[in-house]
Amino acid sequence: MNTQQPLVQKGTEIQMPHSHARNTGTKLLPDWFEDIAVNRSATERRAATLTTRRTVKKEYQAAWLVKAITCIDLTTLAGDDTAGRVRRLCAKAKKPVRDDILEALGLADAHITTGAVCVYPTMVPHAVKALEGSGIPVASVATGFPAGLTPLPQRLAEIHYAVGEGAKEIDIVITREHVLTQNWSALYDEISRMREASGEAHMKAILATGDLNTLRNVYRASMVAMQAGADFIKTSTGKEDVNATLPVSLVMLRALRDYGELSGQTVGFKPAGGMKTAKDAMNWLILMKEELGLPWMQPDLFRLEPARCLAISNGSWNIM
Numbered sequence: 001m002n003t004q005q006p007l008v009q010k011g012t013e014i015q016m017p018h019s020h021a022r023n024t025g026t027k028l029l030p031d032w033f034e035d036i037a038v039n040r041s042a043t044e045r046r047a048a049t050l051t052t053r054r055t056v057k058k059e060y061q062a063a064w065l066v067k068a069i070t071c072i073d074l075t076t077l078a079g080d081d082t083a084g085r086v087r088r089l090c091a092k093a094k095k096p097v098r099d100d101i102l103e104a105l106g107l108a109d110a111h112i113t114t115g116a117v118c119v120y121p122t123m124v125p126h127a128v129k130a131l132e133g134s135g136i137p138v139a140s141v142a143t144g145f146p147a148g149l150t151p152l153p154q155r156l157a158e159i160h161y162a163v164g165e166g167a168k169e170i171d172i173v174i175t176r177e178h179v180l181t182q183n184w185s186a187l188y189d190e191i192s193r194m195r196e197a198s199g200e201a202h203m204k205a206i207l208a209t210g211d212l213n214t215l216r217n218v219y220r221a222s223m224v225a226m227q228a229g230a231d232f233i234k235t236s237t238g239k240e241d242v243n244a245t246l247p248v249s250l251v252m253l254r255a256l257r258d259y260g261e262l263s264g265q266t267v268g269f270k271p272a273g274g275m276k277t278a279k280d281a282m283n284w285l286i287l288m289k290e291e292l293g294l295p296w297m298q299p300d301l302f303r304l305e306p307a308r309c310l311a312i313s314n315g316s317w318n319i320m
Contacts, residue, residue, distance in 0.1 A: 096113065235272055
């Protein structure tokens with residue numbers, strides 16, 4: 001893979017997320033996933049080669065890191081969130097990189113923002129107001145985030161509330177029990193109803209992969225979520241003991257690719273949690289380029305959610 005190909009060139013403008021046909025889903029088709037086996041050792045070896053054999057060097061590092069910023073779902077999702085904190089978060093989303101750095105990169109006139117701002121449902125109105133006119137969508141976690149164990153009618157009502165307040169993206173959480181007991185019809189029906197409740201808002205299905213026990217379960221849950229109409233499949237809530245990892249992400253991308261070949265439809269991917277450094281973000285960008293190519297390195301098909309609010313400074317994630 002040619003990782004030296006620049007993702008951002010001087011004098012070019014970073015484009016806001018471009019539109020593509022949404023995933024309409026399919027009927028539940030167990031034959032697409034029930035007989036799939038996943039070799040854990042082979043998956044881990046493949047994921048490991050991405051970080052040891054693929055590198056981004058010198059001037060290209062800055063370009064890749066700017067690309068990573070444009071794909072971030074900026075969030076705190078803390079219990080002590082306030083309207084003021086959300087307004088500050090939105091200000092950082094609109095201007096995540098200092099002017100002098102953009103000037104040095106030849107991107108002073110580019111519209112560099114994060115991909116979205118993600119908040120709890122009650123914070124959606126504050127985020128919508130703060131981001132008005134910016135073109136940055138407001139995403140909202142919903143459906144009893146992070147455990148997802150409230151009754152389904154309440155979870156659906158939470159989606160309706162967030163969408164009604166202006167959320168353009170909804171991050172739902174699945175019932176892990178359905179995966180662990182192989183109850184694919186229950187999982188499909190649950191996600192389908194959440195997709196319907198989301199309406200025009202793009203829906204990201206959080207699989208909480210750290211709770212699913214096996215990579216085979218990760219593949220199966222990914223496929224069911226896409227068949228049920230998920231616009232994105234997402235690794236984690238960020239609250240599990242184990243969040244996004246490269247091997248799990250690789251399995252999800254292979255499921256995504258298989259679904260695309262079988263259905264002819266396009267689905268996005270979002271790793272969440274576990275990313276603490278700028279190098280971590282580049283590792284996921286390398287994974288996307290290696291497995292799916294440049295289209296899946298754009299904000300409409302790729303988002304990432306680091307462990308902390310961030311940007312690029314001394315190899316660590318910090319808003320600048």
